[in-house]
Amino acid sequence: MPGGRRAERLAPYVLVAPAVLIIVVLRLWPLLLGVNFSFTGDGARNGIAVGLDNYRELLDDPLFRTALRNVGLLVLLLPVAVAIPGLLATFIYFRVPGHRLFRGVYFFPAVLSPVIVGAIFNLLLAFDGPANAVLGGLGIGPIDWLGDPDVAIFAVVGVHVWATFGMGLVVFLAGFATLDSALVDAARVDGASLAQTIWHVIVPGLSRTIQFVFVTTMIGLLTSMFGLLYIMTSGGPEGSTYLPEYYIWIQQGQMNRPALASAASTALFLIMLVVGLLQVSLLRRAGRED
Template sequence: MSIGKSLPSVRSASAERTGGVPPVPQPSAGRAVHKRVASGRRAEMLAPFVLVAPAVLILVLLRLYPLLLGVNFSFTGDGDRDGAMVGFDNYVDLLRDPLFQGALRNVGLLVLLLPVAVAIPGLLATFIYLRVPGHRFYRSVYFFPAVLSPVIVGAIFNLLLSFDGPVNSILGAFGIGPVDWLGDPDVAMFAVVGVHVWATFGMALVVFLAGFATLDSALLDAARVDGASLTQVIWHVIIPSLTRTIQFVFVTTMIGMLTSMFGLLYVMTSGGPEGSTYLPEYYIWIQQGQMNRPALASAASTVLFVIMLVVGLLQLKLLRRAGRED
């Protein structure tokens, strides 16, 4: 039989198998592969958003939404005007309050002392990275204060810094008169900040050590071959290489100094003497917990948030500019 005569019989057989309906042509294999690739690309593009969505939702519900509520509440009144909109009256009262003015001055002092609070763990981390004798022991000792409660730290230093305490006894052995560390308005804030730095620099030390893990050791070897001193190595090699780490430590240390000193202030000075150790967070607690003025406390919280935001952005800008110049 010829080929031409066999084709009609094949078509009729196919029609019989499908009930008399001609078979529908299937999509090509190339089109199916293209659809699978496009679907995979869409899934790949959506994956980051799906992974980030729970964290964003938590931040919005537990951070952003309460922040907006607090800002809105700061424009309402206290006492007889409870719940009524009062505009910027609370902010005007804040600026007129001597205690809040003192708290803002102390914030300026903290900003000035911030480079010292960052430099201390940075230098200690440098010595540990350079493996000075006993570096493993020092790493454990330096981190130990970070695990202590601020209440315990405050109680310990209340004893050490008391007028007849061990610190003044040591100073007396060198012919230096006793210092009223916690009773002198000109000294108390420096004492509390010093204790806070001692108690918290262990966390910054860990961050710096993590940053050193990314440092190219070839740069240090090249600097040693060129005869660079330790100061030159730190200034021209280590600091430029750890710019991002330094930025992170600056911001986190600043936030810690402005929002995590309540325990020390409460135990060591209770805001005294003469209100000289007030900080915004302690002022907020006084207004909310003792004076029953939640709207004024919300206004103070809003001011504290703005201060942290502005100072943090300025620090990042300055550090980035310094990094580009290096």
Template sequence: MKGSSPLVRPGVPGRAGGPDTTRQAGHRATGTGSRRAARSERLAPYVLVAPAVLIILGLRLYPLILGVNFSFTGDGDRNGMVVGLDNYLELADDPLFRTALGNVGLLVLLLPVAVAIPGLLATFIYLRVPGHRVFRSVYFFPAVLSPVIVGSIFNLMLAFDGPLNTVLGTIGIGPVDWLGDPGVTMFTVVGVHVWATFGMALVVFLAGFSTLDSSLLDAAQMDGASLARTIWHVVIPSLSRTIAFVLVTTMIGMLTSMFGLLYVMTSGGPEGSTYLPEYYIWIQQGQMNRPALASAASTVLFLIMLVVGLAQVGLLRRAGRQD
């Protein structure tokens, strides 16, 4: 008909309504949906970790920055005044703080023993040596006790006229002043702390044993290897990453969670021999009313913890490369 518009045949390529046009529109829609899905997938981890990051920034990082800043101010008559490094110089001259740092070095020396105890118990449980059922039944019991309860119990047991010295006297060993001898008391407190906390490390070791290749143990048994050789040549190399993790976390626990025992068992004595940085901080803040000096000591403790954390990363990476 004259004047009528030309008909557009469906299905002709390049024309409106043809399959190419429909296909292109579908590709565009699919491409847009894929980009949106990819963008959502990239953003999802950040959304999930955002609450934790905000909590850390608000409750950890910001107070840490304030504390470091406060450590450069004065106490008492110089409250609020900038004093530079005076607080840190005073810490360096304070024999109690030097003793606290020396005890940190002692903890480092005792760390292998603190890790070996739960490691050996976990090995006995895993290898089902005689008595492993007893270990499995009671190993976690001390971890549920409050440090105050633990300290009070051992104060009674380790008293000069307590049951432990009574038992030692029956076998001809003289009484030991466990809580009054400056050369013995720190070892006593560390031993009590290890007893009270080794359950957590033992759980980590048992989790590590779940990844151990049992065929290696079977081969060692067929070769007639002794228990000591099996532990040295099979267990320790196979659990290198677990051991590295427990080493560092145990050290961190010693530096940050012994306050309760120290407060109940020794109160820093005798003669300040059981001071640790966290106890020194509490004394300066809570009893001496010197918050700026306590902030300086806290900053030093943070630096120590930072070094321990970096050592943790190094140990774990080295263990990973060895595996």
């Protein structure tokens, strides 16, 4: 019997050991190697310890500073990127007419390749394309969606949100399956408006789901836009659509500077970690206040 109890205590560790081993070997160990490599030099100084020289060079590079500013812009736009699938999932939950059709239509862009999405929107957002034709019909002058440095980043981010919000929609719908429908019915009986029901019933009830979608959406914005950037703007115009992942690819793939790319990767990881922890902290605090 003592042996049986010992085996029972060890069983959970044995079961999780393969997953932990995979994470350590394929994630943590390469991450540590990349961080260590970021403190070495490129070119003639390859393999030589250079301290913080790569990080100083990053801060002095205007393209990397532009990438950091764009990260700040993404953080500001993040609530919008989360609210869109959240609101659409709410309408589907309340079974608006055609909700089954909308569920499939909204998810469809998520299965398209970023290359295909980028090529399609390059045609739609061309200076003489359909989008400007519609604006012209409304008496609004044409917009250089992908050629204006002040507009291009918003265009690319908007396309990314359109192409990926289907995944967030699915997560929200799964969260609605755990929501106590009696609370929603009680709010209706009390005469609460849709906005009041969303704010006082749905948002607190889906707080954990919202936290998850916030973090995963942020990770997607920071690490999954390379395909769109490459196809739609290639980092232009004037480097205005640079993001850290695109900067990393340029340094590694075109400039042959793997150590500097490792430093940029480490900086991106730290940014994601800090922003993610701040988001979770703020959302938890808001949930407690509600």
